[in-house]
Amino acid sequence: MDLSRKLAILADAAKYDASCASSGTSKRDSVGGKGIGSTEGAICHSYAPDGRCISLLKILLTNACAFDCLYCVNRASSNVPRARFTVEEVVKLTLDFYRRNYIEGLFLSSGIIRSPDYTMEQVVRVAKSLRLDHDFKGYIHLKTIPDASDELLAEAGLYADRLSINIELPTEGGLKQLAPEKDVRAIRRSMGRLRVRIDEAGEEKKAPRFAPGGQSTQMIVGADAADDRAILSTSSNLYSSYRLKRVYYSAFSPIPDASQSLPPKAPPLMREHRLYQADWLMRFYGFDVNEIVEGEDGHLALDMDPKLAWALRHRERFPLDVNRATREELLRVPGFGKTAVERILTARRVRAIRAEDLLRLRVPVARVLPFLIFPDHSPHRLLDRMDLKSRLVAPPRQLSLGI
Incomplete structure (x- = not known):
């Protein structure tokens, strides 16, 4: 398969991940002719109307996956075209797109192949090669694999500006129903390990740079029965427990050959928008979840903020x-x-x-x-x-x- 075909498949497969912001990183630039790229100036200045960052090359290393999460178009049982980049191909694409001024950095995720450690190792190799072999100074956001070893997560933070681990669904019950192979405790353990390393890097002046943009996560909205109160309660807990930079909300999109356990249609996009507004109130305006969602049905009003x-x-x-x-x-x-x-x-x-x-x-x-x-x-x-x-x-x- 040629590179352009791989890019078409793996860029399309990555569009369902909303957690690709790049604010909060440390300053690095190539002024003086040293290195390629910059995290200053143009980073994250362009956003889609729904708030998603559009300035990053956003791709999967592969859309093949050993897991069979019912809500995911790339699940093991899905009948979709599969592709896989080599580490060298992702590095080449990132540099080529950057030199053409199409992007300011890279957002890289992946389906899980062979094992969590093997997949995470391939993802880390991309960032490591960009930084060390090509002196790339632009933004890098890596999606980490929850069950990967602590050593690989630690290495990822040395080369990435931001790391993210998707919590996927707001409740443990929803995850067990729709993604039984994933373990919410493993996800939270990884978040906890990242928080410790990020905190240590921030407290010690001589500590190695570690994911200066922090960590983020994503929740799918409308795939299970969780109401807005449950979603925001989970977000509030994640912010306080792991000091996440952002929780992203992604409205569920119906997929081909979907399981009957999934809703037949997507939730209103306005619901996703209201959740972002409510999230903002919690983080910056002093509102508590129970103040924001007071109705008995547990949902935010769609007709007003x-x-x-x-x-x-x-x-x-x-x-x-x-x-x-x-x-x-x-x-x-x-x-x-x-x-x-x-x-x-x-x-x-x-x-x-x-x-x-x-x-x-x-x-x-x-x-x-x-x-x-x-x-x-x-x-x-x-x-x-x-x-x-x-x-x-x-x-x-x-x-x-x-x-």
């Missing part, structure tokens, strides 16, 4: 005086991001913030007005209106500074 949904459920907390509210209170106002809140806190040290200042702060005026009090604006009884939800979800022109 989770912060607005929370605010409408807790109207008793509003309106807030924008000139007196704390940072934590302002972060919970729908339409306020962290940057806007910091600008407000800085500006109000000098003078009182007025409603007309919102335009200069670049916040969605219509979204925030019902929840705030200014010297020149009071929402009156707007929060009590039965149609407030429809007005806020509707186009912003329905609300103005005159309310």
